[in-house]
Amino acid sequence: MYNHTGSRGSGAPGWVLQRITGVLLFVVVLTHFFVMHANPASGHTYAAVLARMHDPFWKMFDLTFITVGLWHGLNGTWGVFRDYKMKPAVSLTIYGAIILSGIAFWVLGVNTILSF
Amino acid sequence: MAYQPKPPDGWVKTNIKYTKERGSVAWILHRITGLGLTAYIFVHIYALTSLTQGPKAFDDEMKLFQTPVFHVLEWLLFSLVIYHALNGMRIVIVDWANGARYHKKLLAVVYGLGVVLFIGMGILMFREPIANMFASLR
Numbered sequence: 563m564y565n566h567t568g569s570r571g572s573g574a575p576g577w578v579l580q581r582i583t584g585v586l587l588f589v590v591v592l593t594h595f596f597v598m599h600a601n602p603a604s605g606h607t608y609a610a611v612l613a614r615m616h617d618p619f620w621k622m623f624d625l626t627f628i629t630v631g632l633w634h635g636l637n638g639t640w641g642v643f644r645d646y647k648m649k650p651a652v653s654l655t656i657y658g659a660i661i662l663s664g665i666a667f668w669v670l671g672v673n674t675i676l677s678f
Numbered sequence: 679m680a681y682q683p684k685p686p687d688g689w690v691k692t693n694i695k696y697t698k699e700r701g702s703v704a705w706i707l708h709r710i711t712g713l714g715l716t717a718y719i720f721v722h723i724y725a726l727t728s729l730t731q732g733p734k735a736f737d738d739e740m741k742l743f744q745t746p747v748f749h750v751l752e753w754l755l756f757s758l759v760i761y762h763a764l765n766g767m768r769i770v771i772v773d774w775a776n777g778a779r780y781h782k783k784l785l786a787v788v789y790g791l792g793v794v795l796f797i798g799m800g801i802l803m804f805r806e807p808i809a810n811m812f813a814s815l816r
Contacts, residue, residue, distance in 0.1 A: 581769070581770050581774070584767075584769075584770065585770060587763075587766075588763050588767060591759060592763060595756060599752050599755070600756075600799060600802050600803050606740045606743070607737055607740065608732075608733035608737050609733070631719050632723075635712070635716030638713075638716065639712075639716055642712075663720070667720055667724070673727075673730070674723075674727050674729050677729070677730050678729075
């Protein structure tokens with residue numbers, strides 16, 4: 563049995579999850595775009611957003627979007643970097659920056675949604 | 679005799695010549711749009727943190743975003759969204775279904791449907807200015 567070499571793992575779970583989250587985001591992003599961006603009349607005032615934030619469906623929708631969207635985007639970014647030969651220190655720095663920025667912006671976004 | 683790799687063609691040639699395949703172009707576009715959308719979701723999350731600073735901060739910010747320039751930028755953003763979404767589905771079909779046998783036909787569907795949806799989104803987003811333009815012609 564051939565074992566993958568190196569310290570990064572085979573990347574297979576990330577590959578599968580990238581496709582699963584991709585299919586999920588296909589629905590979520592297009593819904594979000596049609597409801598919010600395509601339709602300025604859908605309400606971009608503070609009051610309108612607050613009303614939406616009190617609807618459990620949209621709250622859950624946005625939490626899902628932030629979580630899955632950030633993971634898919636950053637896993638994809640790491641996938642791009644993985645294609646290049648990097649020194650271990652560089653690899654570790656980029657991986658760390660990806661993880662830390664992901665956690666930071668996830669907290670930022672979830673904090674915004676859950677403050678209502 | 680030991681295997682001798684071909685001498686390198688030089689950086690530019692090595693990095694440009696594989697783009698002659700349509701699938702490679704699709705792959706590069708998928709990466710560029712993906713990185714662009716990832717950058718955008720960061721900006722998007724940061725911009726909406728103004729919600730926690732009360733109605734005035736948020737409404738002032740939205741006044742800026744709800745202007746013609748930003749609506750055009752939003753429309754251009756949709757080109758990244760729709761290409762990445764449709765080509766992403768093509769990748770899933772190639773990987774998990776029998777798509778490898780007809781991935782170039784799927785690519786034609788991606789580009790065709792993408793252009794149609796992009797123009798459709800433009801009409802949807804700018805329906806009021808378009809209607810006003812036609813009304814003024816009458």
